[in-house]
Amino acid sequence: MARLSSKIVPQIFLLLLLHKASAILGAEHYSRADFPADFVFGSGTTAAQYEGASFEDGRTPSIWDTFAHSGRTGGATGDVACDGYHKYKEDIRLMVDTNLDAFRISISWSRLIPNGRGPINTKGLQYYNNLINELTSNGIQPHVALIHFDLPQALADEYGGWLSQKILKDFVEFADVCFKEFGDRVLSWTTINEANVAVLGGYEEGMLPPGRCSTRSICPEGDSTTEPYRVAHNMLLAHSAAAKLYREKYKATQNGKVGLSIYIMWFVPYTNSTEDVMATQRAKEFYIGWILNPLIFGDYPDIMKNRAQKRLPAFTKNESDQIKGSFDFIGLNHYFAVFIKDDSSTKRAIKDFYADLAVNFEFPESPAYQYPVMPWALEEMLEYLKQVYGNPPIYIQENGQMTRRNGTLNDTARVEYIHAYIGAVLDAVRNGSNTIGYFVWTLLDCLELLNGYGTSYGLYYVDLDDKELTRYPKLSAHWYSNFLKGKSTTPDPITQLKEKMTISWRQQF
């Protein structure tokens, strides 16, 4: 999904260069054969960003549709998106051309079970069966998320969605339907995508659905002091209950894996002062430990408990036992690192997650509409997960470069970024990281939640002015495809590719 655009902080650029000079750099020359044979390379999308057909064949609105139609995404909605509901076969041919092993999708709960619980929508069931069959019959593994920032609006209206523990029963029933109907072909399940960001975006900052926060000029409703902690707690309980169900009822016959995903910016101290170093550690605990400590150790980090006190719900012994170890992999979405400054002295009006955390973020410099290229940050992050969390199996479920969505197919910045980050993954794997897969975000330029149709991450451009929504491969699609077909990444892959590439499309861009 889309991310915050980086603020320009000139002095940070210097810091970044200093850091880089001393830091590990990703492998530069490599080929697919350098990775373990069973390492999975893929790309992905999600229901709300890809499918469109929002009101077709019995689907009801999700909280994403409600949020988009409230005007809070600048008018961009997923009503049509990339029209994947009708065009998936064409897109799977692109995946075959690109030589993907795997493709991430998510299931729109309100398409499959329109009221959130109760009867299954046979048209929705048919769509996901068709999509999954088309993937598997083309040799592409479907990796499926159950929640990707969407939830039936009916459940939000009825009891507040994730705010209520009533969600646990409904979520587990939804998961049960998915495991039962699709689990013979789907071997990788992510219960909730970016649990930490779903919570912060949806209940702390109000910039993701359901758009709740304490600041009334931004959000009509919400309470940032307690809701983010409550919702994350309910998500952990829901995840672990679904994972338990899978283990008890399906694992023996289906033999798939269940995991949870988090978004990680990596954190680097702004200076070497004790305050900034401690603030950086705190940021890791608040963003990563919030979800991973319960999953791996059975409880929240002590520093969160100390700072949030009663606003952070406590796990009962049973809950803790159920959550601890309730995963077969961790999904990581990662794009860049930020520099952390201690901000303990500022008194904040609202006693919320950010007040408890008490840091300032400084964003590294990068060209407009692009992320900074910091592959060393991914290596440090994977090393940290190895050392602190016992080296869990990891799928990097999202990584990729943002650009303007202006029709250029010559996306050299994306090629450079992906090339550098796959090199970083290789270095980490060579040094013992248990990373087992990597997915480029994203296959197609569809809807981005934060930027609508303004920026893009796709390997393929989608022409929204053309009623056929024609897809065109960018340079990055050629690069990724060459890499996946086993060609080694030569010293100057971009020049060579550019020579081969025919830009057959509107030259006026």
Ligand SMILES: *[C@@H]1O[C@H](CO)[C@@H](O)[C@H](O)[C@H]1NC(C)=O
């Ligand atoms: C912090 O210390 C490390 C190791 O001594 C050094 O490489 C780095 O440049 C220092 N960073 C800053 C911002 O001074």
Ligand SMILES: *[C@@H]1O[C@H](CO)[C@@H](O)[C@H](O)[C@H]1NC(C)=O
């Ligand atoms: C806790 O777990 C035990 C054993 O699994 C079970 O007997 C008990 O009912 C559970 N208690 C609660 C409150 O869920």
Ligand SMILES: *[C@@H]1O[C@H](CO)[C@@H](O)[C@H](O)[C@H]1NC(C)=O
């Ligand atoms: C389109 O975006 C690319 C990458 O951000 C940029 O280099 C190029 O100048 C842009 N072209 C136009 C016409 O805006």
Ligand SMILES: *[C@@H]1O[C@H](CO)[C@@H](O)[C@H](O)[C@H]1NC(C)=O
């Ligand atoms: C693609 O962009 C690069 C630099 O961004 C430029 O050097 C090259 O000429 C462009 N190629 C085409 C075919 O436009």
Ligand SMILES: *[C@@H]1O[C@H](CO)[C@@H](O)[C@H](O)[C@H]1NC(C)=O
């Ligand atoms: C490689 O792994 C070893 C052992 O876990 C660790 O000590 C070392 O710091 C790692 N190297 C890098 C570059 O992360």
